[in-house]
Amino acid sequence: MAWYLAGYSEKGQTKRYSYGYRRFSLLGAFINAVVLIVGSLYILSEAIPRLLNPEHSSAPGMIVFALVGIAVNGVAALRLKNDQTMNAQVVACHLLEDVLGWVVVLVVGLTLVFVDIHVLDPILSILITLYVLYNVISKLKKTVELFLQATPTSIDLDAIVQKLEAVPGVKSSHHTHLWSLDGEHNVLSTHLVVDERTSREEVMRVKATSKATVNDLNLEHLTIEIEYGDKDCTLEHRGEAK
Ligand SMILES: [Zn+2]
Ligand SMILES: [Zn+2]
Ligand SMILES: [Zn+2]
Incomplete structure (x- = not known):
């Protein structure tokens, strides 16, 4: 079975x-x-x-x-x-x-x-x-x-958030969730806030750098939402660290 x-x-x-x-x-x-x-x-x-x-x-x-x-x-x-x-x-x-x-x-x-x-x-x-x-x-x-979609014990979510927020052009991040399909193949989603005047090229660079940052996590699905300024988010931050 x-x-x-x-x-x-x-x-x-x-x-x-x-x-x-x-x-x-x-x-x-x-x-x-x-x-x-x-x-x-x-x-x-x-x-x-x-x-x-x-x-x-x-x-x-x-x-x-x-x-x-x-x-x-x-x-x-x-x-x-x-x-x-x-x-x-x-x-x-x-x-x-x-x-x-x-x-x-x-x-x-x-x-x-x-x-x-x-x-x-x-x-x-x-x-x-x-x-x-x-x-x-x-x-x-x-x-x-x-x-129950717990963050795998081998992964330090705080460290990932820190690394993402250190990407040039990223002002802050929230809704960073990492869970595992089967203990080996993982899924990550995050919202990255950039300045309202950020150009298309800069956004592309932010995305590429962010992807490279999380490259070692064996991700099968990665979702990065780019938000222009703090008011762009449509989701509530229910008890989540902003
Ligand atoms: Zn969330
Ligand atoms: Zn996918
Ligand atoms: Zn958001």
């Missing part, structure tokens, strides 16, 4: 989805997180009673699962090693964490071959599930923030 939606996200723009389909990958991440949280809670509800009532667990079974887990995640991580994109790096990092998790399972499985400590199995399940839950919830938080 999440993969299907992530594949969709590369699709171009249509009339109905004029921003393109980038946010479908966000939707996929959201559904993924919900499924993982429900699954984790189910595992916890099974494992916690077993702490009090430990049963004999199958050491060979754990070892087989661990070896398969290490192989599958390890191969996937290696395949991503040469991909430098941000997303691939995050996924590779996550796969390596999974490999470490399986190594722990393997160690516990081998231990159980020699000493039969029944409580080890539920303790291990609970620790791994809590670790997964912690990661899923922090990722879910980021996804929800993106849906």
